[in-house]
Amino acid sequence: xxxxxxxxxLLVAIPSLVIASVIVFSLVRLIPGDVVVLMMEENQYADDxxxxxxxxxxxxxxxxxxxxxxxxxxxxxxxxxxxxxxxxAQELLTRVPVSLExxxxxxxxxxxxxxxxxxxxxxxxxxxxxxxxxGGAILGLSxxxxxxxxxxxxLPAIYFKWSPSIQFTKLTDDPWGHVAQFILPGLLLGIGSxxxxxxxxxxxxxxxxxxxxxxxxxxxxxxxxxxxxxxxxKNSLIPVxxxxxxxxxxxLSGTVIFESIFGLPGMGRFLFNAITExxxxxxxxxxxxxxxxxxxxxxxxxxxxxxxxPRIRF
Amino acid sequence: xxxxxxxxxxEVSRRDLxxxxxTALAAAAAGPYVVGVRRAGxxxxxxxxxxxxxxxxxxxxxxxxxxxxxxxINLSFTHSRLLKHKAGPDVKPGTFEIVxxxxxxxxxxxxxxYVFKLRKGVKWHKKPPVDxxxxxxxxxxxxxxxxxxIKGNANHHMMATLAGTEVVDKYTVKFTLKEPDAFFLxxxxxxxxxxxxxxxxxxxxxxxxxxxAVIGTGxxxxxxxxxxxxxxxxxxxxxxxxxxxxxxxxxxxxFDDPAARLAAFVTGQIDAGxxxxxxxIRRQDWKIIKEKRPKLRYVEFPSNVMTHAxxxxxxxxxxxxxxxxxxxxxIDRKAILQATAEGVGVMNPPxxxxxxxxxIPYDQMGDGLKWDTYNxxxxxRLLAExxxxxxxxxxxxxxxxxxxxxxxxxxxxxxxWKDIGVEVKVVEKPYAAYFATSYQGKQDGLMMGPQFPALDxxxxxxxxxxxxxxxxxxxxxxxxxxxxLNTRRITDDKKRQQQIYAIQKHIADQAYYVRFPSGVYIxxxxxxxxxxxxxxxxxxxxxxxxxWWNK
Numbered sequence: 001x002x003x004x005x006x007x008x009x010l011l012v013a014i015p016s017l018v019i020a021s022v023i024v025f026s027l028v029r030l031i032p033g034d035v036v037v038l039m040m041e042e043n044q045y046a047d048d049x050x051x052x053x054x055x056x057x058x059x060x061x062x063x064x065x066x067x068x069x070x071x072x073x074x075x076x077x078x079x080x081x082x083x084x085x086x087x088x089a090q091e092l093l094t095r096v097p098v099s100l101e102x103x104x105x106x107x108x109x110x111x112x113x114x115x116x117x118x119x120x121x122x123x124x125x126x127x128x129x130x131x132x133x134x135g136g137a138i139l140g141l142s143x144x145x146x147x148x149x150x151x152x153x154x155l156p157a158i159y160f161k162w163s164p165s166i167q168f169t170k171l172t173d174d175p176w177g178h179v180a181q182f183i184l185p186g187l188l189l190g191i192g193s194x195x196x197x198x199x200x201x202x203x204x205x206x207x208x209x210x211x212x213x214x215x216x217x218x219x220x221x222x223x224x225x226x227x228x229x230x231x232x233x234k235n236s237l238i239p240v241x242x243x244x245x246x247x248x249x250x251x252l253s254g255t256v257i258f259e260s261i262f263g264l265p266g267m268g269r270f271l272f273n274a275i276t277e278x279x280x281x282x283x284x285x286x287x288x289x290x291x292x293x294x295x296x297x298x299x300x301x302x303x304x305x306x307x308x309x310p311r312i313r314f
Numbered sequence: 315x316x317x318x319x320x321x322x323x324x325e326v327s328r329r330d331l332x333x334x335x336x337t338a339l340a341a342a343a344a345g346p347y348v349v350g351v352r353r354a355g356x357x358x359x360x361x362x363x364x365x366x367x368x369x370x371x372x373x374x375x376x377x378x379x380x381x382x383x384x385x386x387i388n389l390s391f392t393h394s395r396l397l398k399h400k401a402g403p404d405v406k407p408g409t410f411e412i413v414x415x416x417x418x419x420x421x422x423x424x425x426x427x428y429v430f431k432l433r434k435g436v437k438w439h440k441k442p443p444v445d446x447x448x449x450x451x452x453x454x455x456x457x458x459x460x461x462x463x464i465k466g467n468a469n470h471h472m473m474a475t476l477a478g479t480e481v482v483d484k485y486t487v488k489f490t491l492k493e494p495d496a497f498f499l500x501x502x503x504x505x506x507x508x509x510x511x512x513x514x515x516x517x518x519x520x521x522x523x524x525x526x527a528v529i530g531t532g533x534x535x536x537x538x539x540x541x542x543x544x545x546x547x548x549x550x551x552x553x554x555x556x557x558x559x560x561x562x563x564x565x566x567x568x569f570d571d572p573a574a575r576l577a578a579f580v581t582g583q584i585d586a587g588x589x590x591x592x593x594x595i596r597r598q599d600w601k602i603i604k605e606k607r608p609k610l611r612y613v614e615f616p617s618n619v620m621t622h623a624x625x626x627x628x629x630x631x632x633x634x635x636x637x638x639x640x641x642x643x644x645i646d647r648k649a650i651l652q653a654t655a656e657g658v659g660v661m662n663p664p665x666x667x668x669x670x671x672x673x674i675p676y677d678q679m680g681d682g683l684k685w686d687t688y689n690x691x692x693x694x695r696l697l698a699e700x701x702x703x704x705x706x707x708x709x710x711x712x713x714x715x716x717x718x719x720x721x722x723x724x725x726x727x728x729x730x731w732k733d734i735g736v737e738v739k740v741v742e743k744p745y746a747a748y749f750a751t752s753y754q755g756k757q758d759g760l761m762m763g764p765q766f767p768a769l770d771x772x773x774x775x776x777x778x779x780x781x782x783x784x785x786x787x788x789x790x791x792x793x794x795x796x797x798x799l800n801t802r803r804i805t806d807d808k809k810r811q812q813q814i815y816a817i818q819k820h821i822a823d824q825a826y827y828v829r830f831p832s833g834v835y836i837x838x839x840x841x842x843x844x845x846x847x848x849x850x851x852x853x854x855x856x857x858x859x860x861x862w863w864n865k
Contacts, residue, residue, distance in 0.1 A: 048465075091541070150573040157577035158602055166569050166578045168543050263569040265543045272570070273371075273542060 002306060009302045013295050020291040021073075025066050027287075028280050056082075056280070069284070078285035081274075088285035091270065096289065098168075098266035099255045105186025106251045107244070110193035115240070117194075118201025123228055125206060133198065140195030145254050148188045149261040166263045185262040189254050193247040200243050204236035211235075238308050245301035249294040359845065361560045363863035367854070368575060368588035369566015371542045374523035377507045378461050381468035383591070383852050386506050391547045391564055391855035392439070393509030393530030394554075396420075396430055396454065397502045399769075401857040403847045407615035407837075408670040410769055410851070412503045416449065416510060416531065416554075425494035425805060426477075430454070432485040436554040439535045441526075443514040446552065449531050451487040455479045456513045458489075469507040475802070494803040496810055500770040505853035533559040533859050542568050547855075560862035564855075572596065579838075580606045587838040591767070592848050594835045597656055603838065612838040616660040618668035618769070618850050621723060623710070623762040623828040624755065624786030632759075632787075636700040638825040639685040643693040644734045647686070647831050650726050654719040655833035661686065662829045664821040665774045665814070668850060672771045672811060674818040682822020686829070693734045705735025708759030712740070713748035715764065723830060724762055755786040769851050771814055775801065778821060787826045794820055 036052045053059045057068065072079070078088035121133040157163040164184055169177040208214060209232055217227045255268035267286055274282035370384035377389055398415040405411070414420070417430040432451060440446035458479045461467060475495040480488040491498060502508055511522060512529050519527040528536040531554065534547035547564040567584060569575060575588035576599050586593035595603055603610065625632040625641070632638060651659045660667040663674045663682075677683065697703060710728065714721050728738045738760065743752065752761040765784075766773060775798045776782045778789045797817050804810040821827075837848035846861035 086541075150571075153571075153577045154573050157580045158606065161581050161606065163574075163577035163581045163583070166567055166574060166583050260569075261571045261574050263567075263571075263574060265540070269542060269570070 005306055006303065009299055013299050016295050017292065020295070021070055021288060022066070024284055024287040024291060025069060028284055029062075073285075073288060078288070079281035081282050082279045088282050091282070092267065092285065092289060095265060095267045095270050098264055099252070099259070099268055101182050102186055102189065102255050102258065102264060102266060103248065103251045105182045106190035106193065106254070107248060109187045109190035110197055110247060110251075111244075113190070113194040114197025115201050118198040119205060119228065119233065121198065122202040122205035122209065123224070130202075133202075137195040137198045140191045140198075143191075145189060145192060146257045146261070148191065149185065149258055152184060152188055153261055164262055168263060168265055181262070181264070185258045185264065189251060189258050192254070193244075193251060196243055196247060197240060200240050201236065204239050205232060208232045208236040234308060238305060241301055241304050241308065245298045248297045249290075252290055252293065359560050359860075359862040360864065361557075361862065362562045363560075363865075364563040364565060365561050365586075365843070365858065365861070365863075366565045366567060366584045367586045367593060368578075368584060368590075369545050369568045371539075371545070371568050375525060375528045376522035377509055377511070378464050378467050378469075379521060379523065381507075383506075386852040387854050388536075388545055388566070389509050389528070389530070389855075390505050390532075390853045391534040391858070392528050392532040392536050393511070394436075394532050395502065395505070395509050397499060398856050399503055399505070399849070399851065399853060401847070401849065401853070402860060403845060405847055405849060406670070407613060407847070407849045408618070408668045410500070410503070410671070410849075412499055415503075416454070420499075422805075425803070426491040428489040428491075428498065429482065430487050430489070432487065433554055434485055436531050437552045438512055438531055439529045439550060440552070441529045441535065443518045444512045444529050449510070450484050451481040453510055453512060454487045455481050457508075457510045460511070460516065461508065467507075472501040472504070472507065494805070496802050496805050497770055497772045500772070504769060505851055505856065532855060534564055534855065537563070544568060555859070559859045561858065564858065576603070579603065582607075582840075585840040585843060587836065591852065592835070592850065592854070593837050593839065594848075595838045597658065597833065597836060600836055607838075609841040610838050611841050611843070612836055613848055614658075614834050614836050615848075615850075616666070616668040617832040617835050618666045618767045619764050620662050620666040620767075620774075620832055621720065621762065621764045621830040623727065623760050623830075624757070625760050625827075626757065626788055627826060628788040628790065631700065631702055631706055634700045635824055636696045637702060638828075640693040640696040640700070640702075640734060641731065641736065642685045642825045642828045643687065643689045643696070644730045644736070645727060645828060645830070646688040646730055648688070650723050651831045651833075653726060654722050655831075659831045659833045661831050664818040664827075664829065665771045666767075666832060668832060669769065669771065672814050674815045678815070679822045680819045682819055682825070685822065685825045690730070690733050697734060697736075702735075705737065707737040707739070709739045709741050709757070710760040710762055711743055711748065711752040711757045712762045713743050713745045713752075715745065719833075720764070727762065727828075727830075753786070754783050755788055757786070761786055767850070771801075775814070775817060778826065789826050791824065791826075794824075 036049055036056070036058065050059070057065050060068075069079075076089055078092070080087055081091060117133045117136075121130045124130050153163055165177075165181060169181055171178040205228070209228070211232075214227060214232055217231050222231075252268075255266055256272050257268070258264070259266040259269035260272055267289070271283065271286045273279075274286065370387055372385035372388055373380050373382050375385060375388065377385060377393070395415045396417045397412050397420075399405075400411040400413045414433075416432055416436060418433045420428060420430045422428045432449070432454065436449040437446050438444040438449060458473065458476065462470065462473050462476060475491045475493055475498065477490045477492045480490070482488050489498075509530065509532075515522060515527045515529045521527070525536060525539040533550055533553045533555075535550050537546040537548040539545045545566045545568070547566075549559055549562045553559065567578075569578070572589070575584075576596075578584050579588050579595065580603060587595040589595055623641075625638065627633050627638070647661060648657075651657055661676045663676055663679055665673040667673050667676060676686075679686070694703075697705065710724070712720070712724055724740060728740060731738050748763070751757065753763065755761075765777070768774060777784050777786065778791065778794055778798060779785060780790050780795060794817065797813065797820065801810055801813050801817070804813055839846065839848070842863055842865035844862050844864045846857060849857060
């Protein structure tokens with residue numbers, strides 16, 4: 001039964017990927033202006049316009065271009081960066097880990113802050129702690145990440161003559177320095193997600209805490225910790241896990257700005273630069289990786305549903 | 315008042331400028347102003363140390379296959395040219411005295427022949443496949459043959475007048491031109507694409523795009539390159555000027571965010587102003603930076619980035635000189651400068667004021683000055699005289715370049731034109747579309763944007779030649795074209811300057827473009843860096859050769 005559920009979810013993910021790949025492929029071609037002319041003017045990527053179109057494969061029918069691109073992507077060939085001439089897949093190999101580390105740190109902080117504060121807020125509903133937590137969540141949702149990031153870099157520099165290092169530290173050079181450089185951007189990137197998770201955890205927990213079986217648990221004389229954490233929390237987490245899946249996509253898009261502000265050579269910064277340089281194979285390649293990651297994460301979320309609630313087998 | 319460095323010629327402080335208002339702004343066009351720079355301290359240079367600046371990841375490293383300044387900045391550390399621009403604390407920013415680099419001396423026997431004697435004993439970097447062999451005249455010939463013949467060289471126009479090169483002997487090379495070109499030496503010295511490259515590197519790697527192919531004869535060798543992270547250079551122990559360079563290692567750290575750059579500079583993580591071009595800082599950051607790093611060395615000088623509005627002079631109503639003059643007179647340039655650059659800047663003659671050797675002093679533009687002076691009433695009268703008394707409507711195409719200052723300038727210009735009855739509909743284009751169309755003069759009415767910050771006057775004058783793609787105003791003025799082409803044939807510096815002045819007067823009088831003022835750069839450096847002075851242009855390495863750390 002469980003295996004059938006997994007297979008079904010897996011099959012549903014395939015059309016999502018196909019549609020996403022069509023969008024990723026098409027959007028690049030909808031950007032206004034003759035990109036080929038621009039690339040020739042700016043960077044002389046080829047001898048002439050026709051050679052440029054041939055190099056990009058733009059002189060072939062669009063469906064041929066699409067199937068060729070997808071075919072190569074399936075075997076891990078995402079083309080070659082027009083800017084650096086290196087294979088996109090090879091570039092991504094060094095950058096994806098950086099973005100994943102940043103994204104993981106952000107999600108870690110989002111859960112670390114969002115779930116406990118949501119629990120406290122629900123359990124202490126309409127108290128000062130609840131109001132502070134809810135106010136904080138509203139702030140966290142409304143303050144743009146790039147603004148927080150900028151303040152976090154500039155204000156300590158001005159008032160304390162300190163700012164995060166602009167030098168990217170490799171894991172092999174200094175393991176602690178490598179991990180440490182993700183803490184501040186990860187925390188800031190995770191704040192928005194923490195706010196969403198906090199609010200949802202609170203709402204869901206409040207609903208569960210009003211269920212009959214919880215009242216029964218209280219009436220049996222169980223302690224608060226047991227009632228909330230053991231009997232209520234797990235049942236309130238399914239929507240939270242759903243949101244977490246969405247948050248991962250948002251965090252991945254947020255890395256574009258945070259990697260730029262904090263000088264981290266990740267996928268987001270690579271994408272930002274590729275867009276600036278109109279390096280279309282890179283833009284397509286990164287977007288495909290991001291889309292695949294998001295679809296993959298949501299697949300995992302579906303599997304987690306089944307774990308959290310064995311009744312779920314849709 | 316800060317101390318001032320001696321020997322810099324005309325010195326006007328920013329405060330002086332602000333006090334004096336527009337007059338001083340115009341006067342400043344005559345030369346850069348230097349504030350707060352002190353003369354080098356200890357007399358004996360100390361070798362060693364590391365210099366960290368905001369670096370750039372280039373598209374690739376082949377100088378003959380890109381026009382990107384990011385490539386040229388990196389290669390300025392590793393490669394030499396035949397000639398170069400003099401650098402050092404005694405050089406006024408905005409001046410470009412030509413001195414020998416690989417060339418020990420040069421002569422021109424006639425208007426079309428230049429003979430260069432090369433330094434002896436110049437060694438290529440000790441990297442395979444060149445492995446430190448001696449540079450000869452063959453290398454120079456190979457470089458220029460490649461430069462002129464390779465397909466896809468965006469800078470090909472720089473050697474448009476070169477007919478060929480010839481090896482006279484191991485250390486002598488002869489250049490023959492198709493026609494006299496008085497700007498030929500300027501192009502050779504320009505830190506843009508004309509560095510000497512090694513044949514073996516091209517043959518081994520196919521081209522010079524890869525970091526491994528960065529093999530020059532310059533003061534530093536490429537040590538490492540991590541795309542979008544850092545590029546590092548290590549001192550070349552065999553550099554042909556014994557004892558130089560002093561600084562052991564150069565690190566160009568590539569980071570995009572301006573706030574992060576400000577923070578890095580305030581906290582001393584980099585040693586020079588992190589803004590493009592040439593170790594600058596943003597004016598809006600200046601107050602904070604001065605408070606936090608009060609001992610900084612800094613130099614202020616006008617930018618050679620000039621924004622202008624081009625118009626279809628081949629179509630009505632812009633074909634009428636009275637309409638063009640009215641459009642120019644409608645613009646309150648001081649107000650734009652105030653709004654976009656805190657009032658600190660210079661008014662531009664047709665060649666940007668920053669290029670002080672050949673830009674005509676703004677107040678000597680003759681009748682052209684009148685059309686640059688804000689006078690909306692007179693502008694309306696001119697429009698009426700041209701039969702446009704009821705005003706007219708047109709479009710203005712532009713790209714933001716990610717610059718709020720440019721957006722503000724465009725909006726203010728539109729407002730000023732509306733004041734005289736000209737309704738301008740702004741068409742904002744993505745940079746790609748703008749560059750491929752409006753920047754090439756393919757706009758319907760007006761276009762507006764910054765122009766390429768060249769160091770030579772030719773680039774600016776060429777915008778008035780009928781067949782030039784950057785002739786955004788579609789100027790077809792045979793008299794002017796003759797005057798411009800003739801400048802190439804005038805080898806006497808004084809006479810050439812007079813001719814270029816005359817050209818600028820003519821252009822200003824015809825108001826082919828509406829020119830806008832330029833801001834004033836602030837170049838800022840760690841106070842312990844001795845024997846260094848900033849300038850316009852991408853020759854970061856050339857200016858660093860004799861610098862050293864006094865700490």
